[in-house]
Amino acid sequence: MKYLAIAALVLTAGAVHAAEQDCGLGERYYGLYEENAREYKQEDAHTFLTRAAEACDRYEYWQELGMKSAEFGEEGYNLQALEAFIKAHQLAQSDEQLGESAGRYAELLFHLGDIQSAFEYVHAARDLSPGVVWLDDLRDAVEYRIENATPDQLRAAWNELPSQARRMSVRTSFDQQGGGGSLVDEAVAAPEGQPSGRQKWTTRLNFHVNTTELVESSLGALDVLVEALSSDEYAN
Numbered sequence: 001m002k003y004l005a006i007a008a009l010v011l012t013a014g015a016v017h018a019a020e021q022d023c024g025l026g027e028r029y030y031g032l033y034e035e036n037a038r039e040y041k042q043e044d045a046h047t048f049l050t051r052a053a054e055a056c057d058r059y060e061y062w063q064e065l066g067m068k069s070a071e072f073g074e075e076g077y078n079l080q081a082l083e084a085f086i087k088a089h090q091l092a093q094s095d096e097q098l099g100e101s102a103g104r105y106a107e108l109l110f111h112l113g114d115i116q117s118a119f120e121y122v123h124a125a126r127d128l129s130p131g132v133v134w135l136d137d138l139r140d141a142v143e144y145r146i147e148n149a150t151p152d153q154l155r156a157a158w159n160e161l162p163s164q165a166r167r168m169s170v171r172t173s174f175d176q177q178g179g180g181g182s183l184v185d186e187a188v189a190a191p192e193g194q195p196s197g198r199q200k201w202t203t204r205l206n207f208h209v210n211t212t213e214l215v216e217s218s219l220g221a222l223d224v225l226v227e228a229l230s231s232d233e234y235a236n
Contacts (some may be wrong), residue, residue: 002163009189021056021057022055022056022144023055023056023058023231024027025055025056026051026052026053026058026061027052027056029048029049029051029052030049030061032048033045033048033049033052035117036048041074041226042071042090044154045068046068046069046072047064047135049061049064049065049068050065050080053084053087057087057091057145059088059091059093059097059101062084062085062087062088063084063085063088063097063100063101063104065080066081066082066083066084066088066101066104066105066108067081068083068142069081069084070104070108070175071112071139078108078112078116081108082108082109082168085101085102085104085105085108085168086101086103086105087167088100089101089102089105089168089170095128095129095153096128096129097124098125098128098129098170099126099127099129099132099135100125101127101168102121102124102128102135102168102170103125103126103129103132103135103138103185105121105123105168106118106120106121106124106138106142107122107138108167109121110122110138110142110145115145115146115149115153116146116189118138118142119146120141121145121168121170122135122138122139122142123139124170125170127137128170130143133183134158205229
């Protein structure tokens with residue numbers, strides 16, 4: 001599936017939800033979510049969690065909504081999960097929360113096959129939350145996939161993310177971007193018959209110290225990348 005349109009979000013701390021907030025109602029919905037989750041009524045639980053997040057903009061509600069939506073493994077729920085992680089990132093109150101939301105966003109992209117974006121986001125998440133074991137494991141998995149990708153897998157990775165998905169603009173730290181802010185959507189459309197200008201592939205190439213000579217383990221990754229990009233589909 002082509003990236004026909006991607007909304008790029010400019011996220012800053014403390015973005016205000018346009019709808020009127022009712023956190024008392026949000027807490028009641030969250031209680032119903034927990035009750036239904038204990039009874040394994042997953043769809044009902046998800047509905048109440050969605051209502052809790054919509055009623056009250058709390059990081060915890062949106063982050064959990066992203067996690068629970070991703071568990072369903074269906075396209076509509078995956079889109080909701082991506083949106084929820086973006087919203088949680090806006091509402092984060094610490095670098096740890098910023099890293100958690102960016103990391104889970106990266107994790108879902110990885111499972112959806114968008115490896116090049118997952119690479120970007122997992123490294124950003126680790127910068128925000130260094131030393132977190134599951135982020136280190138995710139980084140290793142992403143880099144292994146990149147280094148062992150075939151040309152077909154490289155090309156497919158550009159086309160996996162649903163066209164209506166939105167990209168997270170990662171905040172570099174909570175302290176640096178504190179205060180009020182706004183949310184801006186920018187639609188980016190590809191020319192007809194052309195891949196989106198935002199498509200890119202990120203890979204890791206290792207060089208011998210103080211030289212421009214690639215280490216042997218990077219030669220295969222470079223060959224695969226060249227072969228993928230030399231196809232007629234991406235010639236222009």
